[in-house]
Amino acid sequence: MSAAVHTQAVLMLRAPWQWLRNDGRGWAALVYAALAALLVGVLLLALMFWVSGGLAKILLGVFPAIGLLAAWWLQFSALLRLDHPHAARFVVGHGRALRAAALGLWVGMVAFVAFVAAMALGQPGGSQAPALVAAMMAGAALLFTAMALRWRWLWVMLFLPFPVFDQPAVRAALSPMVATVQAHWQAHPVLWTLLTLLAMAAGLANLFGKGDSAHSRGYARRENLRKIASAGALGQKPTLAAYGRWGEVLGAPFQSLVDAWLAHVIRRASPQRGSVMARAEVVLQGAQHWVRQVAGVVMVQLVVLIGLAWFSHGSSGDLAMAFEQGQAHVVLSIGLAGMTIAPLLSLPGALWLSRREQALLVLLPGMPQGTALNQALAKQQLKHYLLIWSTALPAFVALAHWGQAAHVWAVVGAALPMSALLWRDASRLRAPGSVLVLVPYLLTLALGLAFMLFLRWHPAMLLPWAVGVGLLTAALLAWRWRKLSHWPQALPAGRLA
């Protein structure tokens, strides 16, 4: 490898970390690293003091393996992002440097795993088999991850082996072949391991594009998915159409609903403030419009209710036992409550994304101005939030009924006072970041867990608790309502940030 290629490859491996720094998310990465270190520390302590020897050994192997895979995922994703078709075609040595970076990292990780396996499982002067098997397994896992990052549909393949290879006929058909491979490998383990690893390395080197039109198409697809994932991390659920042609087909019913609502509000248009804001919200909420979110909540509820009915009455086993004892209901209630606070995360992001359209909206005749606009927007957001919240209630009624546990209401109850967080000074809104999106979730969860403990110990206090939550919500909203009349006009959002 020439010095130039080596330098380029090292720079490529540094890229994901530099992107974090450039985006101003370096400190967030440090917070996440500290949290991960804390988690690992707690797990190690748990392994040392509370977990039995055999299980501890397995876990000691599993956690570093997950860490290694995560690091590979991050680095190889960055290499794929750098594998731009224009660079592949026009930048001399770009492809070589990409391959060198990927292969160098892969060889390093495989060698590391083999070394650790030899140290942990091998015996002095004994067989090298554990290290060789570990090297092959690590190489295959890393190669599969790399391939699946390039062709996302491969993730589905992960689940195929279980139903397919579980069939006795399949196992019987494959067993002679497996026996032959085993025999060859046992006869010359080092040679076959090296040949296998070489084949994997060749496969890895071929994952990068050649700058042709297929490369351009694949790159565009991957970039689209990456952007969707980034938006998702900020609470922005894109429309299904963003996923391409099939997404568009699957999302057509949701889009039809929004189109029908738009046609309805245009048909019923009048200079009244309610009518003006109903039309404005179609733009302000964009892909997070309440019609779309309500449809989503209804669909999820149907699935949950069908599942609940089936597990509660028609199944047996551990899961059914968990449902019978009400534990699964509580876990489900936490998951479903996440759905009710979705507007808390998505509406500020939607305001941010529609800020350029807002420049046209505020010039429209009939649009309220100043404090009147702030109040109209706040009412609209609260209505949206309460609508999603109340649409999700049937699932909680069912959970409370089947689970016979008052504390299934805890987290969804905690979501109610959180509605006050919706009302903020939109004129100073900034691009939402992942940490800011996490805060409302964590706050809701913390308050919900506190409520859960209270209701678990005092289930008879459900009604007074509900009244208390209502009063707390009203007090918080009254406080925010007074504040929003002093804020600058909300739209266009973010202009004073």
Place this chain on the structure above:
Amino acid sequence: MNQHLLAATTPTAELAGVSLAYTLGEPVLRGLDWRLLPGQVVGLLGRNGAGKSTLLQALLGLLEPQAGVVRLFEQPVGSLDDAARSRIGYVPQQSDLFEAFTPAQLLAYFKSFYPRWNEAKVEGLMSRWDIARDKRIGKLSVGQQQRLSIIRALAHDPALLVLDEPVSSLDPAGRRDFLSELVEQVLERGTTVVFSTHILSDLERVAFNLAFMNGGRIALQAPLDELLDEVRVLTGTTAELQALLQRLGAQSLKRTPLAAGRERVLARLPAGVHLPPEANADAVTLEDLFMELT
């Protein structure tokens, strides 16, 4: 000169002492004064980052200045009534807006807000510019998105049309179509038009007035024909040029020192005044004016 400009007495827009800075940033507008008269067509020129978009947004009340006053149709821009807002048309710099709408939905949407809507004009432009009605705007080409944005802004027959680089993504045929539509709008309705652009040939074709933006202010505003007739580049010694400018009553727009005590002066002569034959003077083009004044 435009007849509407001569007839006008009340400005359509008036900015006085407007200063505006973004958070933690240098001021973009510094005590800017500007008047737009009814029927005036103004091409706003300035280098990248000079603050043209900021000025247009402040003019429309989309950005609040830290100092100064902005009035549209004799009303404070922060509290325009519905009648005033229905007289404004705006084409922002970005054309990729309302991407989830179809053009038909977008036009129906905007129509629902305005008391007046020129359906014939919309239909005519939609057909002439060949815009697919039921394709999502996100899937239209950038040029078509920009055309649609222009149709939307013209559809309610505004009295003030503000266009922020409206033709940057249009091909020459599209630009020609747009400009002829603009001229028609001005001649038919006496609309006040202000638009920023970098395509100087378009300004030569349409803009009756040019406003040059520099240092957060309007450095010069005058009709294009007058500028081409009256502005000259004079070269000579400082003393000679000083004497010449004083004698002619000319206005010095920009002085550039040269070697050996000489200098080059961009000067505007009073109307009807001619330079003496011995003066070392060159006529200017619009590009020269752009380079010197922005």
